Amino acid sequence: MISLFKKFEGEGILGINRRIGEYILPFNPREYYPLVDDKWKTAELARQFNVPMPHHYGVVDTFGGIRKIRELIQNRPGFVVKPANGGMGNGILVIVRESESESGSIHYHKVDDKTLSEKELHHHISGILSGLYSLDGNSDSCVLQERLECHSFFQEISFRGIPDIRVIVFLGYPVMAMLRLPTKESGGRANLHQGALGVGVDLRTGTLTHAVCNDKIIHLHPDTKQTLSGRVLPHWETILEMASRCYDMSGLGYLGVDIVLDETRGPLLLEMNARPGLGIQIANRMGLRDRLRLVEKIRNSADGPKTRVHRMFQEL
CATH class of the missing domain: 3.30.470.20 (ATP-grasp fold, B domain)
Known part of the structure; x- marks a missing residue:
């Protein structure tokens, strides 16, 4: 040794x-x-x-702010969800596009071809705000960022x-x-x-x-x-x-x-x-x-x- x-x-x-x-x-x-x-x-x-x-579309720092997600990402050609204080890539979601079902519900398509419902996206962001992915384990903010080409x-x-x-x-x-x-x-x-x-x-x-x-x-x-x-x-x-x-x-x-x-x-x-x-x-x-x-x-x-x-x- x-x-x-x-x-x-x-x-x-x-x-x-x-x-x-x-x-x-x-x-x-x-x-x-x-x-x-x-x-x-x-x-x-x-x-x-x-x-x-990369352009930042906005930041969500309260649970009530999750309601504004649609407004921040409206008409965006994909976007990235990041914990503001995250590390090692944990908690990052890359959304390439969204689609709407016949019932009117929104689905978000990830880079790995998997999809998230709007409820699942909100749940993920709630986890970010709770500090699930933060470096120090404390409550965090969620950054919505431009998806690059x-x-x-x-x-x-x-x-x-x-x-x-x-x-x-x-x-x-x-x-x-x-x-x-x-x-x-x-x-x-x-x-x-x-x-x-x-x-x-x-x-x-x-x-x-x-x-x-x-x-x-x-x-x-x-x-x-x-x-x-x-x-x-x-x-x-x-x-x-x-x-x-x-x-x-x-x-x-x-x-x-x-x-x-x-x-x-x-x-x-x-x-x-x-x-x-x-x-x-x-x-x-x-x-x-x-x-x-x-x-x-x-x-x-x-x-x-x-x-x-x-x-x-x-x-x-």
């Missing part, structure tokens, strides 16, 4: 305790957590900093839902990235805990490298049967600059930034995470520690987002 730990140490693997003790606690002031934990507050912050995000780049390599790109940012410098691809197992959601794929990304070029699913190395998408490595993500430099700007916007020194690619609007900030997971190291087959130490060496507080990205390019 000791030799295994030494091997991880030699590979620069960042563990949970070191992540918390050396990066999250020293560089992430607690008073800034609500800005990233609450998706509604994140949207307000992004608006102030001119960082593009998946970028054509992902047509061959994603199963139904919208993929996202996770970028780890340290002191404003992007240090590692991975693409998360929905699968049938994940219900069309880009969440690794639910069975989505994690695909490493070469930070300098945006080229897809290695892929993992449920911590196992794979070479083909299990549903589309397409190869993943060698493809180059579009808008790559813009994605990294947006992730870098989130450091200035949030005040958090160590964070995960999740970005989606919309077919017409391009890169959009989905959310920020003050406690990003470590699975990105598996997808990239490399540890985070060397990259984090590199930032501490080259860091210049006068650098802006574009300069920080190019400085990393030069060092890699």
